[in-house]
Amino acid sequence: MNSGQYETLERLIAFDTVSVNSDVPAMEYLAELLDGAGFHTALQRLEIAGVAQANLVAWAGEPRAGGLIVSGHLDTVPAAGQPGWTRDPFRMEAAGDRIFGRGASDMKGFLAQCVAAARALDRARLKRPLVFIFTADEEIGMLGAQRVAPALPELLGGIPRPDLAWIGEPTSFAVLNAHKSICAFEVRVRGRGGHSGAPEMGVNAIAVMGKAIAAIGRLQAERRAARDAEFAALFPESPHDVMNFGVIAGGLASNIIAEECSLKVTYRSLPNRDPLELYREVERRLREIDPHDYAADNHRAAIELGRPVFAPAMRAAAGGSLERALMAATGSKTMRGAPFATDGAWFAAAGITTLICGPGDYDQAHQPNESLSRAAFERGTDLLLNVIEMVCAGAA
Ligand SMILES: [Zn+2]
16 A cells, blocks of 8 residues: 555545546646656547546556556546535545545546556566556546547557556456446437317327337337346346436426427447347337327327447456456456446457456445445555556566
């Protein structure tokens, strides 16, 4: 454990890097720390939804093939308006055996450990490149990782890009080697408004959305029944595609025929599937719906499907030096899939074998009074140094 890592975490938590805010001041702070530790650094500037954001790439070691990427996201989910907070989300507090603050587990604690490891390690021992990548926008669209992964050859100034990546998302140090793809889309129903006493004058968008929900729900039940034995060990609770109805909005008043209704849906598909296959199936089923409501037959509603936003699945082949190093350092015996998507989707899409393992706790992520165990925080830096030694300094 390095005493400076508490100070780094305290500073990181104090930057409000909720995804919609600019992460640039916090990323510049991290760049300065890694620069001070003797790393080459490059900020990749981005504009996401009109806001200036940045990814940070920092590297050290000899420019040979076979290095290691260690990565985490700097953005966090919001805290304002989330019920249950009894502490200031942006002020780190250590109380008992926990460290509190937004992002403590997901995943500023890991970033603070990366800085501590960068300061503590003997760079002269790195026979292969060690590359830290800190990203923007993971919690919303993973656009930071989507942009940084293909740009690495250029950002690294010609040193060989590592083919292994370790993402320190909160897993309580379990080693995870896969996750499903994720896809989000919106269903919009446009009906025809009017007085509720004269249903023949309109068509009710909420009623037709009900049919759309039933059609998507039947598809959801079919997928749930189609358990894929190949994924029984990776995703024991749900070795199948999963779907969720996230947000619904529609209607103006109880005595007006609802003219519009919208629904936000996400689904996650198994790693061996085309991530857009289920979207196309939803599209097909929605075309089969009778677009009249139950009250009259005069008018038809229009059912539209919005553009899908997706990130691919991740599935690392078994074996390899990072897997061996993480298993040895954590004492884990088995690997399984993650129930959440990560930046690893885009690293994997760029041909980088990616594993997930971090000090935070998944059940703390996105929660009020988010916290991280002090023991995990203090142990994590030595664990990082261990893994870096095995992958970047050991015999190839
Ligand atoms: Zn995260």
